[in-house]
Amino acid sequence: MKAAVTRCQYGLIREIATTADTALQIRALSVSELFAAAGWGLSWLLIDPVIAAESVTREVDLSAGDLEELLVEWLTELLYIFDVDHLVFFEFELTVTEQRVVGCIRGFRFDPSRMALKTAVKAVTWHALSVRRSVRGCRAHILFDL
Amino acid sequence: MELQRAGEYRWILPMGSHPGMRVPGCIYADETMIPSILKDGSLKQVANAAGLPGATGMVLAMPDIHYGYGLPIGGILACRLTDGVISPGGVGFDINCGVRLLATQLPASHVIPVIDRLLDGLYQAVPAGVGSSGKLMLTGKEIRQVMMDGAAWAVRSGYGLQMDIDHCESNGAMKDACPEDISDHAVDRGRGQLGTLGSGNHFVEVQEIRKVFDANTAQMWGMQEGCVTVMIHTGSRGLGHQVCTDYLKIMNRVASRYGISLPDRQLACAPCHSPEGRQYFGAMKAAANFAWANRQCISHWVREAFCSVFPGELTERDMPLVYDVAHNIVKVERHVLDGSPVDLMVHRKGATRAFPAGHDDLPRAYRSAGQPVIIPGDMGTASYLLAGTEYAMKHTFGSACHGAGRRLSRKAALQQARHRSILEELRQKGVRVRAAGRQTIAEEMPDAYKNIDEVIHVVTESGIGTLVAEMKPLGVIKG
Structure with missing residues (x-):
């Protein structure tokens, strides 16, 4: 089956479906953009991007032991906010270092009467997780539990 | 990786198939299932689990096996308590995802004419769908009590009957849960x-x-041919997902401190007796108890919906709980290894407990038969009720499969459903559906799953369970 590919302002995102779940392969020029693209990709799995009347802004400041753990932590936080506050984000201004992500994220409240939910994402897994940097940019692979 | 045939339905993944294996793997499947099992990557996940410290006997996989994360779906991993580990990845995110079955004496012929009204009532009564909020908003104190008492909290709060508790695995609550963790x-x-x-x-x-198939056992469990049953499948929701997430992070940090080399970070683990291992076990029990309370509350609203469609014909007592089983859980259980009883940490991920007749953990009224093993199929074919056996106790750590097992990814299912009306196809088969989204119906269409009859054939022919009853879907509520 052909993988779904999309491009956002932060990078390139490829969705690879497994038997029960789905993975994202993400490419971006920098680690900060990689994390922004991963956040965008998660939101894209949840719903189709829409223009919302009212935007919501949140500050984030998360830390972890290494870059892979930080990616899990970052996406888990976005999923938590979606689950509890029903907010979804498509704009990210992030500064990412090896163990910390700091920044501002903008999005909107998910309104089921106007927006269709595409995929129910339960959790962010560590299975086949990778974050790689090279002279050509950064890549990540992350599997979501559906 | 190559499998060695060890019987008509039994295949061994030998030690040495993959670096680090401490015990072999064992797959229950028929010949036709093997090519897809070899192809989908799930055997590597069996092999990875077989390399965890203290893994004992064999790492098992049931015929509904498919690729997941950490332990594959349909997998069973037992570890020695003395030198073994406990792994959140061996349980999965949806802690105590499970199924329960309510029986009725209502003939199907009586229900079919009003099935649409009944489904509308059920759909209104049971909140479903992504991010669905319930009718209950718990205080911090209440949610901690739910995590301690499980199904008993719900019954005490007016959602169900005392007799429901007796018919839940672990009586609907694992002891020593730790909501503080x-x-x-x-x-x-x-x-x-x-x-x-x-x-x-x-x-x-x-x-x-x-x-x-087994009239005596069916009668004991209140199951009568031609009558209606209700099956409920759900788990611990976001609470359980977060518990798994939290402890994967902790165990990924401490595994190396305990000298554990992880073949897959999703299999992060800690020794059973370590502080981190004990904390996860206590938190996992709390999440499992939340799941039992969840299914208990839903059962109550299902009964109310039935009673409102059949006023004067039915009370909630006329819809007894046959049984409730967990299929994502880890428990300390006593099994016999090399002739000696030993307590093991048994992880089941997409696998159902299937204890035999006479086992102390079965409800007293059911001890002359084995444990009810509830195996849902897909929404277009059939589900089965089996009884656990001595074979299962001896060879599969008292475990059976948990369902048909997915065959297609959700994306592939959506593609195959394009230009088709799955709703209409199901209607032609006599199955009505209510769902929060059209996409869910396509993702969950019958073609997305393995053939349940073939899966059950492997389970019964290999001796893991005995057939008691087959149920056909009439109407389904999906999230």
Whole structure:
């Protein structure tokens, strides 16, 4: 089956479906953009991007032991906010270092009467997780539990 | 990787098939299932689990096996308590995802004419769908009590009957749960989700008992051919997902301190007796108890919906709980290894407990038969009720499969469903569906799953379970 590919302002995102779940392969020029693209990709799995009347802004400041753990932590936080506050984000201004992500994220409240939910994402897994940097940019692979 | 045939339905993944294996793997499947098992990567996941410290006997996989994360779906991993580990990845995110079955004496012929009204009532009564909020909004104190008492909390709060408790695995609550080891994030996610179905493969299904294979056992369990049953499939919702997330992070950090080399970070683990291992076990029990309370609340609303459609004909007592089983859980259980009883940490991920007749953990009234093993199929074919056996106790750590097992990814299912009306196809088969989204129906269509009859054939022919009854779906509520 052909993988779904999309491009956002932060990078390139490829969705690879497994038997029960789905993975994202993400490419971006920098680690900060990689994390922004991963956040965008998660939101894209949840719903189709829409223009919302009212935007919501949140500050984030998360830390972890290494870059892979930080990616899990970052996406888990976005999923938590979606689950509890029903907010979804498509704009990210992030500064990412090896163990910390700091920044501002903008999005909107998910309104089921106007927006269709595409995929129910339960959790962010560590299975086949990778974050790689090279002279050509950064890549990540992350599997979501559906 | 190559499998060695060890019987008509039994295949061994020998030690040495993959670096680091401490015990072999064993797959229950028929010949036709093997090519897809070899192809989908699930054997590597069996091999990875077989390399965890203290893994004992064999790492098993049932015929519904498919690729997941950490331990594959359909997998069973038993570890010695003395030098073994406990792994959140061996349980999965949806802690105590499970199924329960309610019986009725209502003939299907009586229910079919009003099935649409009944489904509308059920759909209104049971919150379903992504991010669905329940009718209950718990305080911090209440949610902690739910995590301690499980199904008993719900019954005490007016959601169900005392006799329901007797018919739940572990009486609907694992002892020594530790809500204090649950994060605030997990509590936040669970607060509004008690009594909600969720999405994906979770469902409430109205069924007709199409065939009874074992009349005595069926009678003991209140199952009568031609009558209606209700099956409920859901778990611990966001609370359980967060518990798994939290402890994967902790165990990924400490595994190396205990000298554990992880073949897959999703299999992060800690020794059973380590502080981290004990904390996860206590938190996992708390999440499992939340799941039992969740299914208990939903059962109550299902009964109310039935009673409102059949006023004067039915009370909630006329819809007894046959049984409730967990299929994502880890438990300390006593099994016999090399002739000696030993307590093991048994992880089941997409696998159902299947204890034999006479086992102390079975409800007193059911001890002359084996444990009821509830195996849902897909929404277009059939589900089965089996009884656990001595074979299962001796060879599969008292475990059976948990369902048909997915065959297609959700994306592939959506593609195959394009230009088709799955709703109409199901209607032609006599199955009505209510769902939060059209996409869910396509993702969960019958073609997305393995053939349940073939899966059950392997389970019964290999001796893991004996057939008691087959149920056909009449109507389904999906998230």
